[in-house]
Amino acid sequence: MTTTIVPIETPTLGDRSYLVHDGRVAFVVDPQRDIDRVLRLAEDAGVRITHVFETHIHNDYVTGGYALAQHTGAAYLVNADDDVSFDRTPVRDGDVVEVSPTLRVRALHTPGHTFTHLSYVLEGEDPAVFSGGSLLFGSTGRPDLLGEAHTHELVRHQYGSARRLAAELSDDTQVMPTHGFGSFCAATSAGGDTTASTIGRERRVNPVMSQDEEDYVAATLAGLDAYPAYYVHMGPANAAGPTAADLSEPARADKDELRRRLEAGEWLVDLRNRTAFAAGHVPGTFNFGSDGQFATYLGWLIPWGTPVTLLGESPEQVADAQRELTRIGIDRPAAAATGRPAEWTDQPLGTLPRATFADLAQVRHHRTVTVLDVRRASEWRDGHLEGAVHIPLHDLVTRMDDVPDGEVWIHCASGYRASIAASLVGATGRLVVAVDDSFDRSAAAAGLPVVDGVPAQA
Structure with missing residues (x-):
């Protein structure tokens, strides 16, 4: 009987979940909270979900695993060592779960993203490993989400876990990570092709496979940047067994x-x-x-x-x-x-001036304006406009008093974050202009002086 693996994309969070079935029964790995997507796919395939696997207590989203298991009656497999407040089917390193005669899943302890992280190996003729936040496409999961006190220990665990997967699994094993498609849970950008990968490919292209441990640790720690503040709320929510999403229409406001x-x-x-x-x-x-x-x-x-x-x-x-x-x-x-x-209002509408880097170059010849760069610290270090003020977007709300008075031109890498920042700064009454342009392509080309950065607080 053929095994089918259906990735379930959540591109805005940079994550994937998976529905795996043999035409009759199915298991799910790391489902997002809006479980209606999973249920619809299972219904379309005509399969019954009997098992839900959690690779780790997630830090970047609220899981749908508990709610999906409750809804379907499936076994909910969570590491036996995770401190949770709900009933689960405990699973440990080496445990084998017979989902069906053709769906045999083996748990591997792969700490690094968290201490209790598990990967799940689908054994058989077409093997796959659901590697969660461990081995990613061209990268690994970041090791600092449990706090600075644990980062140095976890990064070494992450190195060992990636090497364990490469040592124990065949080259043709498909790699099916949860993170790494734009998620801030990745230690570094995966880059390149993120449609599919195998253990054999990761052996060739993933730095964790070619670097020695000290080089990997140094490079990973140096590459870490800020991650979203809401992450601090995700672990406790997931350990409590969150309910399914309430997607009923919100109240209308006049x-x-x-x-x-x-x-x-x-x-x-x-x-x-x-x-x-x-x-x-x-x-x-x-x-x-x-x-x-x-x-x-x-x-x-x-x-x-x-x-x-x-x-x-x-x-x-x-x-x-x-x-x-x-x-x-x-x-x-x-x-x-x-x-x-x-x-939505009886008041006059506001507008937000937009400009390019070429416009900024012209303006700076005629008058003094503040240039506010809201990119992350790693982007700033790679190069920034001479004389720019750097306040990463994620710090802007708490550092609004650091924005100089007067006319402020705000830029990011491409324009999306600049508009967010301009709306926040503009709401304080300052005169703002949003630079809706590509920094890499246009800033230096417009004649603006770009200099290398220095370490800045993230």
Whole structure:
């Protein structure tokens, strides 16, 4: 009987889950909280989910594993050494689970991303390893999410775990990681092809396979940058056995309610793309476009627990954003409104000037403006504009007083984060311009002086 592996993509968080079946029964690895996607795939395939495997207690999203097991009656396999508050089927290194006669799964202890991390090997004619946050495509999972006190120990565990997988598994074993497709859980960017890989390919291209341990440790630690602030809330939520996502429609807010929420200091989030936001928006609202890593950056920046109202062009746009937020533990929007900005307020609409790096070069010949670079510390070190002020986007809310007065031109790598930052800074009353342009392609080409960075706080 043929084994089918169905990856379930969550590109905005850079993660993958997996549905694996033999045409009759199935198991799932590392499901996201919106389990309706998994249930629909299982129904379409005509299979029954009997087992749900968790590689680790996740730090970047709220799991759907517990809710999926409860809904389907499946066994929920979680490391026996994980401190959780729910009943689970405990699993340890070397345990073998017979999901069906053709689906035989062996657990391997692969610490490094966490101390209790497990990988799961699907044995048989077409072997695969579900490596979670251990061995990724061209990289490994980051070792610092449990705190600085554990990082140096975990990074050495991660080296040993990757080498163990390479030593014990055949070259044709497919590698099926959870992280590494844009997730901040990856230690470094995977780069290259992220559609598929094997143990044999990782032997050839993954630095962890060619570096000695000391070089790997040094390179991994040096490459670590900031990760989203909401991660601190994910582990406790997952250890508690989170419920399924509530995706019912949020309450609709009229102009008066939107005004009251703004005046109360709540966050009103405009989901439209940055071009639409720049052309006209409700003053005081923040632009987190649903065309980018919306949930990651919103969850990173918002003071945790602040009520969120979603403003979208359509109910579908709001529903998609709501789904994204439930994945990181922002369970319910306080309210929502759809349509056009003129329908959300009686006040004059705000606009946001947009520009290119060539425009910035011209302006600097005529007057003094502040250039605010909101990229991460690693990006800044790779090169930045001479004289720019550096405040990473994730620090901007708490460091708003560090933004100089006067005219502020804000840039990132391509424009998405610059629009977020410009909406935040603009809401304080400062004059802002969002540079909607590619830093790598356009900054130096415009004649702007680019210099190498120095270490900066992340």
